[in-house]
Amino acid sequence: MGKGTLIIISAPSGTGKSTICRKLLHRRRDLRCSVSCTTRPSRSGERDGRHYFFLTKDEFKRKIAKNEFLEWAVVHDHYYGTPRAFIESAIREGASVLLAIDVQGASAIRRKIPGSVLIFVAPPSLDSLKQRLAARREDSGSAARRLANSRGELSAAKNYDYLVVNDDLDKALSEIESILTAESLRVSRQELPALSLVRA
Numbered sequence: 001m002g003k004g005t006l007i008i009i010s011a012p013s014g015t016g017k018s019t020i021c022r023k024l025l026h027r028r029r030d031l032r033c034s035v036s037c038t039t040r041p042s043r044s045g046e047r048d049g050r051h052y053f054f055l056t057k058d059e060f061k062r063k064i065a066k067n068e069f070l071e072w073a074v075v076h077d078h079y080y081g082t083p084r085a086f087i088e089s090a091i092r093e094g095a096s097v098l099l100a101i102d103v104q105g106a107s108a109i110r111r112k113i114p115g116s117v118l119i120f121v122a123p124p125s126l127d128s129l130k131q132r133l134a135a136r137r138e139d140s141g142s143a144a145r146r147l148a149n150s151r152g153e154l155s156a157a158k159n160y161d162y163l164v165v166n167d168d169l170d171k172a173l174s175e176i177e178s179i180l181t182a183e184s185l186r187v188s189r190q191e192l193p194a195l196s197l198v199r200a
Contacts, residue, residue, distance in 0.1 A: 003189045004091030006113050007031070007098050007180065008106045011121035012150035013076075014129050016166045020121060021100045023173055028180065032090050034099040037063065040078035053083075071101075071108035076149070082109065096184070103156040117183050119176060120160040124167035126150075 011017040025033055037053040039060050048054050055063070060079045064072060070088075072081035082105060090097045091113070101109070103120075110116050123129040129150060157163055162179050166172040183189070 003115075003191065004094045005096045005183060005189065006034075006087060006091060006109070006116040007096060007183075008109065008116055008118045009098070009100050009121060009176075010103050010106050010118070010153070010156075010160070011166070012123065012129060012153045014150075015121050015123045016169065016172070017100050017121055019169065020166070020172060020176065021098060023169075024098060024176065024180075027173070028096075028177065030096055031098045031180075032095050034082065034087050034090075034097050036099075036101065037069070037081045037083060038078055040076075040080075055079075070112055071105045073102065073104045073108075075102050075104070080105065087113075096180070103153050103159075107156075107159065115188075117162075117179070118160040119162045119164060119179060120157040121172065121176075122154060122157060122163060122165050124165055128167075 009017060009021060011020075021033070025031055035049065035051070035053060037055050037060060039055055039057050040052075042048065042052070042054050046052065057079065060072075060081065063069060063081065068084055069081035070084045072079060074080075080102070082099065082101060087097055087099070099109075106116075106118055110118060164172050164175050164179075
């Protein structure tokens with residue numbers, strides 16, 4: 001068994017991050033999904049414990065006090081946090097863990113887990129992102145705020161290991177799968193018996 005890997009995917013709202021992660025988990029049975037906690041209301045079709053752990057602000061703050069998050073932040077007026085225990089346990093067991101998170105959280109986790117692999121998914125253009133956000137059933141103020149925030153998120157892409165442009169979903173998925181395969185083959189992630197062949 002190789003060493004465990006944390007795969008972090010970030011993207012501006014409306015870029016297709018959730019769809020990409022869902023399809024990756026379906027196509028790659030070797031991936032485990034880290035489910036984040038949030039205080040935002042659930043959207044249509046979302047299930048507690050599968051898409052997010054939906055918490056009240058008081059519940060979230062109690063977890064902060066107990067140091068149960070690898071990172072947490074307030075994004076779009078709601079709390080989001082990454083549970084520590086699941087990720088640390090899965091990596092110890094040699095698993096690959098997929099985590100969809102904003103750029104703030106990715107930076108914080110990279111400092112705590114330096115071997116994390118950071119993939120930024122970008123829209124083909126700001127105009128296309130604006131159209132995708134407008135198509136969502138959100139109020140105009142929320143869509144405008146997300147578009148404004150996306151500019152800062154896009155500027156953070158330079159701090160990531162990989163950049164994938166989602167102008168075609170199948171192509172983006174193929175590129176990310178290639179990244180996952182390449183990362184799994186890094187010498188630093190290999191263990192016996194593979195390394196015994198090159199130690200002679």
